[in-house]
Amino acid sequence: ETLGPAARTYLAARLKLGTLAEKQDAALLLQAFRWPVPHAIKALQQAAQSQDTQLSKSALSVLFNQHTQPKVLFAACLQALKRPDTSTRKEALTLLAKRFSSYTLPLDTLDILGLHTDLDIRQHVFKHLGRLYTQTSAKPEKRKIRSLLQDLVSSALTKGPYPLQEIALDALRTFASDLKTSLRTQLKDKLLKALHAPKTQPYRQLHILKALHTLGLPGTPHITLLTKLLSHKDPLVRSKAFLTWHRFSPNDRNLIATFNTHITNTTACSISKSVTTLLQSHYNKAVLPTLLKRYKGGDNACRESVIRVLTHPAFPLASTYPLLHSVLAGSSHVLKDLIITYFGQLKKTQKNAKVVTDINAALRTKRYGLRSNAARQLIKWRAFTSSWRAKIINLLQQGQLWSAAKEYAIKHLKQTPNVIQQLTKTYQTASSAEKMRLIDLATQLSDDTQQLLHFFQLVHIEHKGYKRTYGLKRLWQLARKHILFRPIIGGYLESPDAKLRRAVLSTAPHIKTDGRSFEPDLLPFLKKKEKRERTLALKALSAIGVYTKAGIKVMIQLLQQKKPQLHALYTLRHTTFAKDLPDSLQKALVQLTKTQETLTYYWALHAVAKRWKTKLAFLVPHIKDRLALLPSQLLKRYAIETLAMIMPAPEKEIDFFLQLHQRGTASIRNTILKIFQKMDKHIAPAMPIFLLDLLDPNSYIKHSALRALAKMGASASSALPLVRSLLRSTNHYTRREALKTLVTLEAATHPHLRKLLNREEGDILRTSLSMLATFGDKVPQAKQIFMQCSHSDKFSPETRTICKQALTKQPPKP
Known part of the structure; x- marks a missing residue:
C-alpha cells in the first residue's frame, strides 16, 4: 500500500522479462499482497503455463485474486489441469471449486482426470460430475455425462481404492434410475465378472453387491457368496455381509436361520457387531431366544456382548427385563453398570416401579462407581422432586459420588428452589466430615447472596481440625466478595472459644487479594497479650497488607522490635506511599540493615524494593557498606539486585558494578550481567568485561553477556568477530544466543x-x-x-x- 503503482509496474515487468527466480519472487509478492495488476494478465497467463511448479501455482493464485475476466482465468485453470504435475492440478481444482462452480468443465478433461492416480483429484471429479448431472437439463449433454460417469463408476468399483468405492456408489445412485435396460445389463455384467473373480477382496465384493442392489438385481443368486462372507475372519466383513443380505431380501427366512447359526457358532467379540445391523428390523423377536441361550452357555466375554446387544433400544424391555434383573443380582459390576445406564436412557413410558427399585438397590451397593452411575441416572429421572432430591443431597454429603456424577448432580440441583434450606436442615444432624461437604455444596449450589448468608448464620463451624479450616476458608472467600458476610467473621473473631479465634486468624491469609476491608478486624489482635493470636494476626496482615495510617503506624512500631520485623516488613510491601517514606520508617529500615538475621531481612527488602523502588534510595550507602560483610553468595545477589532497583540512576554506577563483577563469583557476575541488560545503551564502558565474559567457560555467563551486547546495538560492533566465533560452538543454546545477538548487531551494521x-x-x-x-x-x-x-x-x-x-x-x- 505504501509503495504504490510504481512497485506494481516493476513486479509486472519482472514477470515478463525477469529470470526464473525473479518471476518466482514477483509472483509470490503479488500473491501475498493481493495487488491488482490488470495490465499484467498476459504475463500471469504465461507464468501459469511455466514448467516451474512453484511459479505456476503462484501465478494461478494471483489470477484468481484479480476478480476480472473470469473466462480468461477459467481458461488458465483448464490449461493447468492438463499439466503433468499433480500439485498444480490439485491447486487448479481447489480454485475451481472456490470461484467457478457455475462453469462446466469439458468432459474430455474430466475423463482424463477421472482415471488419475491421485485419489483427491478423482474424488473431485466424481463430485463435480454428480453435481453437473443433476443440474444439466439438456438431454444430449446429460447423456454424455451419464456415459462418462458409468465408465468411471465401473472402473472405481472394480479397480479403485476403498474410499473411492464409497464415492462411486453415491454417484451411481444419482443416475441408476435413468439407465436404459441395455446399459444397465452391460454395467451389471462388468460388475458380476469382477464380483466372482478369484482375487477380488471381500470389501470390494460387498461394494459391488451394493451396486448390484442399486441397479435392481435380486439378491437370491448371491446368497452363497454372502454365506461365505459370513464366515470371514474380519468381524466388520461379517457385519456388512448381514446388512447387505438384509437389503437384498428383507423377508428372507433363510437369513434368520443363518443368523441364528452364526450367533451360536461365532466368537463372543463379534456378536454385537453382527446383531446391531439387524436390530431395527422385525427379526429381533426371532433372534432373542438364541441370544438368551448364548448368555446362559457362554463365558464372561460372551455374556458382556449379549448384554450390550439386549440393552439396545430396539429390544422391548418386557422381553429382556427378567434376564437384566437377574444380572443385577449377580456379581459382575461391568454388566450392572451397562444395565443401569440402559435404565437411565429409557423413555418415560417405559419406566416402571421395578426399574426404580433396581436403581435404588444400586444406590446401596458398596461399589463406588456403580453407586455414582445409579445416582446420575436417578438425577436424569427425578432430580426435581423433594424426596429424590433429599437422596441425592444425602449421597453428596456422604461423599458417595464420583467427580463426574457430583458435577452432574450440582448442575441439576442448582436449578431447584429452596435447596439451601434443605442443606441447612441436613447440616444439623450431619457428621463433621459431612458438614464440610455441605458447606462446599452450599457455596456451589446458590448464587443468591441472601440465601448463603442465611445458611452461614444458622450453621456453626465449631468442629475441629482441617474440616473447620475448610469451612472457614470458604467463609473468608465469600466475605471477600460480599460485605454482608463480614459480621459473621467478626462474630467468630470475638468468640470466647480461643481455638475458634485462632482457626479464623490462621485461615485469613487465604484472602490474598482485596483484603483491605478486614484490616480493622485484625489490627486489634496486635495489641493483645496472647502471643499466638498476635503472631497469627500479623501473618494474616502480611498477606493482605495495611492501608490506613493507624495500620502503618503499628507496623513501623513493630519494625523497631526484635521478633516481628520480617512479618511487619512483608506487610508494608502491599502499601503504596504517594510521597517519600515517613521518617520513622526510614530510620527503622536503616537500623534493620545492621540486623543479625540478614537472610530474612534482605529477602523481605528485595520484595519491598519491587514496589517502592527509588523511594528506598536512602538505603543505597548502607547496603553498599554492608555488602562485603554479607555471609553468603545468595545474600549478596539479593543485595545487588535490590541496589539496582532502588538506585535513582543505576547507569551512573557502572564503575561500582564493574568492580563487583571483577571480584565476584560466577553467580554474582551473571547477576550483574542481567542488570546490565536492563540498562540498554548506557553500558559502553563495560565492553571489555563483555568480551572477556564471551570467553568464559560458564555458559550462563556467556549467554548473559551475549544478551547484554545485543542491547548495545551499533556501539558493540567491535564484538562481532567474537560473536561470530561462537557460531561454531558445540552447545546448541550458545549457538542460538550468538546468532540472535548477531542478528541484532547486524541490524545496525x-x-x-x-x-x-x-x-x-x-x-x-x-x-x-x-x-x-x-x-x-x-x-x-x-x-x-x-x-x-x-x-x-x-x-x-x-x-x-x-x-x-x-x-x-x-x-x-x-
Whole structure:
C-alpha cells in the first residue's frame, strides 16, 4: 500500500522479462499482497503455463485474486489441469471449486482426470460430475455425462481404492434410475465378472453387491457368496455381509436361520457387531431366544456382548427385563453398570416401579462407581422432586459420588428452589466430615447472596481440625466478595472459644487479594497479650497488607522490635506511599540493615524494593557498606539486585558494578550481567568485561553477556568477530544466543547477514528470523533473506512460514 503503482509496474515487468527466480519472487509478492495488476494478465497467463511448479501455482493464485475476466482465468485453470504435475492440478481444482462452480468443465478433461492416480483429484471429479448431472437439463449433454460417469463408476468399483468405492456408489445412485435396460445389463455384467473373480477382496465384493442392489438385481443368486462372507475372519466383513443380505431380501427366512447359526457358532467379540445391523428390523423377536441361550452357555466375554446387544433400544424391555434383573443380582459390576445406564436412557413410558427399585438397590451397593452411575441416572429421572432430591443431597454429603456424577448432580440441583434450606436442615444432624461437604455444596449450589448468608448464620463451624479450616476458608472467600458476610467473621473473631479465634486468624491469609476491608478486624489482635493470636494476626496482615495510617503506624512500631520485623516488613510491601517514606520508617529500615538475621531481612527488602523502588534510595550507602560483610553468595545477589532497583540512576554506577563483577563469583557476575541488560545503551564502558565474559567457560555467563551486547546495538560492533566465533560452538543454546545477538548487531551494521543465516536450520534459524522481522526496514537485505528462505527446499515448512508471514507484514510467532 505504501509503495504504490510504481512497485506494481516493476513486479509486472519482472514477470515478463525477469529470470526464473525473479518471476518466482514477483509472483509470490503479488500473491501475498493481493495487488491488482490488470495490465499484467498476459504475463500471469504465461507464468501459469511455466514448467516451474512453484511459479505456476503462484501465478494461478494471483489470477484468481484479480476478480476480472473470469473466462480468461477459467481458461488458465483448464490449461493447468492438463499439466503433468499433480500439485498444480490439485491447486487448479481447489480454485475451481472456490470461484467457478457455475462453469462446466469439458468432459474430455474430466475423463482424463477421472482415471488419475491421485485419489483427491478423482474424488473431485466424481463430485463435480454428480453435481453437473443433476443440474444439466439438456438431454444430449446429460447423456454424455451419464456415459462418462458409468465408465468411471465401473472402473472405481472394480479397480479403485476403498474410499473411492464409497464415492462411486453415491454417484451411481444419482443416475441408476435413468439407465436404459441395455446399459444397465452391460454395467451389471462388468460388475458380476469382477464380483466372482478369484482375487477380488471381500470389501470390494460387498461394494459391488451394493451396486448390484442399486441397479435392481435380486439378491437370491448371491446368497452363497454372502454365506461365505459370513464366515470371514474380519468381524466388520461379517457385519456388512448381514446388512447387505438384509437389503437384498428383507423377508428372507433363510437369513434368520443363518443368523441364528452364526450367533451360536461365532466368537463372543463379534456378536454385537453382527446383531446391531439387524436390530431395527422385525427379526429381533426371532433372534432373542438364541441370544438368551448364548448368555446362559457362554463365558464372561460372551455374556458382556449379549448384554450390550439386549440393552439396545430396539429390544422391548418386557422381553429382556427378567434376564437384566437377574444380572443385577449377580456379581459382575461391568454388566450392572451397562444395565443401569440402559435404565437411565429409557423413555418415560417405559419406566416402571421395578426399574426404580433396581436403581435404588444400586444406590446401596458398596461399589463406588456403580453407586455414582445409579445416582446420575436417578438425577436424569427425578432430580426435581423433594424426596429424590433429599437422596441425592444425602449421597453428596456422604461423599458417595464420583467427580463426574457430583458435577452432574450440582448442575441439576442448582436449578431447584429452596435447596439451601434443605442443606441447612441436613447440616444439623450431619457428621463433621459431612458438614464440610455441605458447606462446599452450599457455596456451589446458590448464587443468591441472601440465601448463603442465611445458611452461614444458622450453621456453626465449631468442629475441629482441617474440616473447620475448610469451612472457614470458604467463609473468608465469600466475605471477600460480599460485605454482608463480614459480621459473621467478626462474630467468630470475638468468640470466647480461643481455638475458634485462632482457626479464623490462621485461615485469613487465604484472602490474598482485596483484603483491605478486614484490616480493622485484625489490627486489634496486635495489641493483645496472647502471643499466638498476635503472631497469627500479623501473618494474616502480611498477606493482605495495611492501608490506613493507624495500620502503618503499628507496623513501623513493630519494625523497631526484635521478633516481628520480617512479618511487619512483608506487610508494608502491599502499601503504596504517594510521597517519600515517613521518617520513622526510614530510620527503622536503616537500623534493620545492621540486623543479625540478614537472610530474612534482605529477602523481605528485595520484595519491598519491587514496589517502592527509588523511594528506598536512602538505603543505597548502607547496603553498599554492608555488602562485603554479607555471609553468603545468595545474600549478596539479593543485595545487588535490590541496589539496582532502588538506585535513582543505576547507569551512573557502572564503575561500582564493574568492580563487583571483577571480584565476584560466577553467580554474582551473571547477576550483574542481567542488570546490565536492563540498562540498554548506557553500558559502553563495560565492553571489555563483555568480551572477556564471551570467553568464559560458564555458559550462563556467556549467554548473559551475549544478551547484554545485543542491547548495545551499533556501539558493540567491535564484538562481532567474537560473536561470530561462537557460531561454531558445540552447545546448541550458545549457538542460538550468538546468532540472535548477531542478528541484532547486524541490524545496525548490516554486513553479511544472508551468509550467516544460511549456515543454520531448526529453531536457531527460526528464532533469528523472527527477531529480524521485528526490525522492519532497518536491514536492507532482510526481504531478500525472507524471499530466499521461503523458496528454498533446504528449509523446513515452519521456517518458510515465518518468512512468508514476514513478507506479508504479519507478526511472526515467537
